[in-house]
Amino acid sequence: MTVQTNQAALDELRRDFTGEIVVPENPAYNEARTIFNAMIDKHPSVIAQCATVDDVVRAVQFGRDFKLEIAVRGGGHSVAGKALTDDGLVIDLRRMNAVSVDPDARIVTVGGGATMSHLDRATEPYGLATTGGRVSTTGVGGFTLGGGDGWLARKMGLACDNLLAVELVTAEGDVVYASENKNSELFWALHGGGGNFGIVTSFTFRLHELPLVTAALLLWRPETGPNVLRAYREFMASAPDEVGGGALYVTGPTEDFVPKYLVGRLAFVILVVYAGSEAEAREITAPLLALGHEGEFIAEMPYAELQCMLDDPPGYRNYWSAEYLEAFPNDAVDRFCDRANDMIVPSPSQQVLIPQGGMIARGPSDYPIPWRHAPWCVHPFGLWKDPADDERARQWVRDIRADFEPWASGAVYLNFIGDEGRSRVVAGFGQENYQKLAKVKAQYDPDNVFHLNHNIKPM
Incomplete structure (x- = not known):
């Protein structure tokens, strides 16, 4: 008997379920199954929009009782599209987005379905922050469990470096807690091991003082890129930890600070995110400001505003990858x-x-984060509308990876890639770490219930 036709089972699931159970007949179904990557078009049998930890426990038990493939959705921002499954169960955490800040202790507790916007907006009034993703729509859960690299990471460390404790629902439906002193092997595995070990319903993070940031966007014609990029490489070699950002080729946006001849055309950009005032940022970035840029935006702002300013547009087809480089000659x-x-x-x-x-x-x-020691990361980030461009965009990403093989470390941040095969998953952790992670997986998810991820097979 399929779950679609087993109304009695659905009625039983709904009983005492605080959130919402969405099935294909529900008017909200198509919106509920839409995720960030428009290339992913899957149709789950049931979407359990959980509002409490008990909801998550009930949903896991329901999925296992009916032998449904289980997908877990936080922000739904992953390029791999693992937040959905055809004919299975989606455990959707988005209603579990509460954030509680203790400004005196400088810690924050975050619901498993929160996005960076929920987290950043809650900590902003206290002049506090922790490392988040590079856009506000990223889910805190998947981001952190994969390691968590963002604009502030050079100053504050990776997101998982600031993780103090978690609450997690296992594949058996048990609620467990992990920290450095409790279930320490599980806690270790959650620093980069992804969603392999259970559904994290709550995170506790360390916070840092951050009254404001300064964002600087400098634009050049694309042909000047090589000379400017060499200068940027030398600048970053001695830049203080407060300096984040990157070098980008992008389509020039329609903004007042962008010269008309670059709007809608390829442009070379240096982005500086500085954890401090504009005056300090201008002083430190003086070598970049002297390179003759043709467009400029420099402003102080709250960190949460910076995050929203750079949000990726929804509704696009996505394909990304990355290579971590030991050198950038x-x-x-x-x-x-x-x-x-x-x-x-x-x-x-x-x-x-x-x-x-x-x-x-x-x-x-x-x-288990071997990529953290590489000095540079090359990250082709493809977004496009027309399905006719699918193969062209994928090939562009693959070609960039091939271009940088001579300098690649072999390690990779799995949050930056889609499905690229078993060897890339192992490269995301390192061979020795993978074996240790597989033992933790066997303890907490021996049947590999949570396999829609960059999967670690239980030992």
């Missing part, structure tokens, strides 16, 4: 700049070079 600079000519323009696609270092590299070395 002149040949690599030239390859980065040459490949930008293959981008789909105009579109929101971005070809991004992200500097690491700072507290990313100096953070805890025992977590």
Whole structure:
């Protein structure tokens, strides 16, 4: 008997369920199954929009009773689209988005379905923040469990470096807690191991003082990219930890600070996110400001405003990847700049070079995050509308990966990639870490119930 036709089972699930149970006949079904990557079009049998931990427990038990494939949705922002499943059960956490701040202790407790916007808006009134994703729509859960690299990571460390405790529902429907002193092996695994071990319903993070940030966007014609990028490479070699950002090729947006001849066309951009005042930012970035940029936006703002300013537009088809580099010599600079000519323009696609270092590299070395020690990351981020461009966009991403193989470390941040095979999953953790993670997986999810992720098979 299928779950669609078993009305009695659905009625039983709804009984005492605080949230909402959505099935294909429900008018809200199509909206409920829509995620960030428009290439993913799957039709679950049941969407359990949980509002409490008890809802999550009941949903897990229901899925297992009916042998349904279970997907877990937080922000739904993953390029891999693992927040959905055909004919199975989606456990949707988005209603569990409450945020509680203790400004004196400088900690924050965040619901498992919260986005960065929920977190950042809650901490902003206290002049506090923790490392978040690079846009406000990213889910806190998937972001953190994958490691969590963002604009503030060079200053504050990765998101998981600031993780103090979690509440988690296991594949058996048990509620467990993990911290450095409780279920410590599970806590270790949640620092980069993704959603393999259960459904995290609550996170507790360390907060840092951050009254404001300064954002600086500097634009050049694309042909000037190689010279400017070399200068940016030298600038970042000695930049303080307060400096985040990256170098990008993008489509010039329709903004007052963008020269008309770059609007809708390929442009080279340096983005600086500085954890401090505009005056300090201008002083520190003086070498970049002297490079003859043709468009400029520099402003102080609350961190939450910065996050919203750079939000990715919804409704686009997505394909991303990444390579982490042990070096970025002149040949690599030239390859980065040459490949930008293959981008789909105009579109929101971005070809991004992200500097690491700072507290990313100096953070805890025992977590399963081998990519944290690379000084640079190349991140092709494809977004486009027309399905006819699918293969062209995918090939552009693959070509960039191939271009940087000579300098690649082999490690990869799995939040930046889709389905790229088993070897890439192992590369996301490192071989030795993968074996240790597989043992933790066997303890908490021996049947691999939670396999819609960058999956670790239980040992």
